[in-house]
Amino acid sequence: MATTESSSVELTGSSAGYGVDNPAPVIEPPRARTARTPKSTRTNFELYGWLFMRLSGIVLVVLVIGHLLIQLVLDGGVSKIGFAFVAGRWASPFWMAWDLIMLWLAMLHGANGLRTIINDYAERDGTRFWLKMLLWTATVFTILLGTLVIFTFDPNIR
């Protein structure tokens, strides 16, 4: 039992060399709590994030389905969309507010969803960090650009 030579276990291909004197490498327990384990944060961030996903989801159902109906179905469908159509809608503060809220909620909802997916799937801390940086950069850029366009839109641009 003491050495591999005398043991009755039949050694297979990749086993050569391992024995009591030279054991195969030990795989670190993946979930052990060590000094490097992140400390608890004691904030309600995840709670608010979770609530935000539910509430923004409900509002987005109305906003997005309304948006799709107006843009693609009612009144001639997609063929009616043009510069004039957009300019006409954004002349009204109601549609500006609709589009602004939809932009913000959809971007934050999507970004937070992707954040949780990155948290779930990224295995190394570095990967997780850079994926999140990419995500936040893209989100902030899109939100700012969209907001800028909605507020500074000039129908006489031509």
Place this chain on the structure above:
Amino acid sequence: MSTATLDKQEPKDATGSAAVELITATFRIRRFNPEVSAEASWEDFQVEIDPKERVLDALHKIKWELDGTLTFRRSCAHGICGSDAMRINGRNRLACKTLIKDISPEKPITVEAIKGMTVLKDLVVDMEPFFQAYRDVMPFLITSGNEPTRERLQTAEDRERFDDTTKCILCAACTSSCPVFWNDGQYFGPAAIVNAHRFIFDSRDEGGEQRLEILNDKDGVWRCRTTFNCTDACPRGIEVTKAIQEVKRALITRRF
């Protein structure tokens, strides 16, 4: 009573031995021995067995008659101790509660260690991270004031509130079926939340606030994606996902 049992037993004995029909089932077991190889591999065993027996009986047969090096945990063999959770045909179950006839023995039956924890040998995993998460939620009664001289009384309805989560046997079938637990290091896992739920909703306990605070953290209940793997896996039929949702609701109603 005893005569009735005897009467019943006699015809059963007469037909019993004749009616037992052995089948040949193939058990495809994930073997791993760190002293021999760094890699795990599948090994097939053919067993002549009564399909009304359990997977645990087949493992015993293999260990006692075919290959003594097969390593697995079991203690009670009756679904109480929670020692022998394993992945059987890709699903987490207790080997001692799974009848061979129920898991299509015509095809090879795969048996492997539960996922997400370090395999020590064959079907035995290191349960320490699992129990660490369990200890972290403080699974014991917390009270203040003087000890009562008698029992701590509770109405039947108050007891009913957390009845489901008292059934947990800490087999880790739920936690090791949870994809969030597989993918990332530090999620508490369903079993720890179930055992927190058992005390949070106990009217005699006063530590609910602290436990909710612990589970409100980054790796607490908010990481649950409601995939229901845990509810499917639980050999005790605990509605695990429901318990997790109830903790979430408690956190939200506490806040607002």
